[in-house]
Amino acid sequence: METIAVVGASLAGGTAAAVLRQEGFDGRVVLIGEERHPPYERPPLSKEYLRGEQPLEAGFVRPEGWYEEQGIELRLGVRAERVDPGERAVHLEGDERVPFDRALVATGARNRRLDVPGADLDGVLDLRTPADADRIKESAASGGRAVIVGMGFIGAEVAASLRSLGVEVAVVEFFPVPLYRALGEEVGRVIEGVHRDHGVEMHFGEGVERFEGHGRIESVVTTSGRHLECDFAVVGVGVQPNVEVVADTAIEVEDGILVGPTLETSVPGIFAAGDVASHEHPVFGRLRVEHFDNALKMGPVAARNLLGAGEAFDDPHWFWSDQYDVNLQVAGFARRWDEVVFRGSVRERSFTAFYLEGGVLLATAGVNRPRDVRRSMPLIARRARPGPAALRDADVDLRTLASPA
Amino acid sequence: MATEFVTVARAEDIDEGGMRAVDVGGRMVAVARTGGAWYAFDDVCTHRQCSLAEGELDGTTVMCPCHGSEFDVTTGEVLAGPATQPVGTFQIRVEGDEVQVSA
Numbered sequence: 187m188e189t190i191a192v193v194g195a196s197l198a199g200g201t202a203a204a205v206l207r208q209e210g211f212d213g214r215v216v217l218i219g220e221e222r223h224p225p226y227e228r229p230p231l232s233k234e235y236l237r238g239e240q241p242l243e244a245g246f247v248r249p250e251g252w253y254e255e256q257g258i259e260l261r262l263g264v265r266a267e268r269v270d271p272g273e274r275a276v277h278l279e280g281d282e283r284v285p286f287d288r289a290l291v292a293t294g295a296r297n298r299r300l301d302v303p304g305a306d307l308d309g310v311l312d313l314r315t316p317a318d319a320d321r322i323k324e325s326a327a328s329g330g331r332a333v334i335v336g337m338g339f340i341g342a343e344v345a346a347s348l349r350s351l352g353v354e355v356a357v358v359e360f361f362p363v364p365l366y367r368a369l370g371e372e373v374g375r376v377i378e379g380v381h382r383d384h385g386v387e388m389h390f391g392e393g394v395e396r397f398e399g400h401g402r403i404e405s406v407v408t409t410s411g412r413h414l415e416c417d418f419a420v421v422g423v424g425v426q427p428n429v430e431v432v433a434d435t436a437i438e439v440e441d442g443i444l445v446g447p448t449l450e451t452s453v454p455g456i457f458a459a460g461d462v463a464s465h466e467h468p469v470f471g472r473l474r475v476e477h478f479d480n481a482l483k484m485g486p487v488a489a490r491n492l493l494g495a496g497e498a499f500d501d502p503h504w505f506w507s508d509q510y511d512v513n514l515q516v517a518g519f520a521r522r523w524d525e526v527v528f529r530g531s532v533r534e535r536s537f538t539a540f541y542l543e544g545g546v547l548l549a550t551a552g553v554n555r556p557r558d559v560r561r562s563m564p565l566i567a568r569r570a571r572p573g574p575a576a577l578r579d580a581d582v583d584l585r586t587l588a589s590p591a
Numbered sequence: 592m593a594t595e596f597v598t599v600a601r602a603e604d605i606d607e608g609g610m611r612a613v614d615v616g617g618r619m620v621a622v623a624r625t626g627g628a629w630y631a632f633d634d635v636c637t638h639r640q641c642s643l644a645e646g647e648l649d650g651t652t653v654m655c656p657c658h659g660s661e662f663d664v665t666t667g668e669v670l671a672g673p674a675t676q677p678v679g680t681f682q683i684r685v686e687g688d689e690v691q692v693s694a
Contacts, residue, residue, distance in 0.1 A: 482673060506658055556657065560647050560654065
């Protein structure tokens with residue numbers, strides 16, 4: 187009987203395992219996860235789960251018993267040490283070996299740590315797993331004051347959730363606005379305003395010099411010498427892909443496991459998906475994406491390609507972030523741009539920003555305007571050059587711009 | 592027992608390719624008109640409770656505006672995540688100019 191090993195009981199891994207069965211694969215499927223939970227969604231960990239509005243189970247990719255029903259061997263709480271492409275086997279901790287015919291690596295990423303004095307003090311937290319969220323939740327239960335280090339998506343969402351839990355929040359961010367690298371200064375400025383309205387104190391252009399405290403954190407000292415007292419800190423300064431499992435093998439690695447358009451690695455029959463995959467995207471070029479929807483959509487494509495479909499993953503990329511009453515959605519991908527065109531009202535926080543380079547629409551960000559974002563996706567996928575006047579005009583249905591002029 | 596229908600809209604109020612959320616005895620129902628036919632299904636997305644009628648209708652697929660879940664409006668089944676649970680569907684008919692949904 188043929189075996190497909192899925193390394194990483196993650197969103198990408200769990201979804202792929204499910205789709206293997208949906209597509210009629212009746213061989214052995216082994217889904218290996220280091221965490222003790224079955225595959226679950228991470229977005230609620232900074233939002234609904236963190237605020238205690240929703241249990242973890244509500245975000246399970248499939249109900250816990252589903253895997254057994256489907257004849258999927260779910261191996262949880264066990265770490266895969268190495269995927270050996272020559273031997274065609276996954277080595278698990280404790281000397282166990284899972285031989286495979288084909289494999290998917292979906293090991294995700296882990297949080298970067300700040301290498302500064304005091305980073306190991308109690309109360310210096312970060313967020314990736316439910317246990318991490320539980321620690322933040324426990325710290326927040328007594329109110330007090332938190333310092334968030336980094337105002338990317340995780341930092342911004344945790345700040346919003348902590349405010350709604352009644353915690354005072356100060357942020358230290360290296361860039362001049364929140365979400366700067368993803369969205370640039372103009373849109374970042376709007377998000378800054380939202381957080382300011384909710385009482386978040388923000389210090390931009392600042393890094394962390396050190397964490398101070400006696401056993402437990404008492405304050406954060408910034409690079410400009412500011413002392414920010416706090417009861418706990420949450421660090422969200424980016425991630426690094428979990429590539430060690432294929433290190434020193436024939437599987438090529440750079441910033442992530444290198445995969446071609448079909449998500450296949452440099453070794454035939456071995457694929458990678460989700461945060462760990464550095465993907466040759468047909469529209470955007472090489473790209474490693476750390477968002478939910480990417481993992482959710484790569485999983486099924488990887489599964490079908492494990493079964494020989496040879497399908498290129500060409501999704502234009504899309505993600506959301508909920509902060510307070512702001513629903514932010516972003517489609518596409520732009521490393522740089524030379525023009526941002528707005529439609530709607532920035533002041534009323536209902537607007538869409540279109541990021542263009544040389545007239546080509548690369549990305550769209552919508553604040554409380556999901557429809558524009560959705561409707562721009564075919565334009566992004568086609569590398570269309572919609573005129574700025576049409577983009578600016580809210581009466582122009584973006585769908586009418588999708589067909590060739 | 593015969594199915595009871597309640598009038599929820601006038602046919603002319605909903606364009607081809609359009610949707611509208613209506614209150615049917617306290618339950619929010621989305622009414623969709625697509626391909627010359629009418630469909631009724633729970634307006635509330637099973638993922639994070641957003642209004643599906645605020646989303647996008649493409650043929651018989653509705654996409655949630657908040658997080659992109661897709662449902663088949665003919666059956667309520669999930670076509671794409673993050674939702675995993677289907678939405679309920681309702682019988683719908685047009686009597687004269689009145690759009691009626693099973694209560």
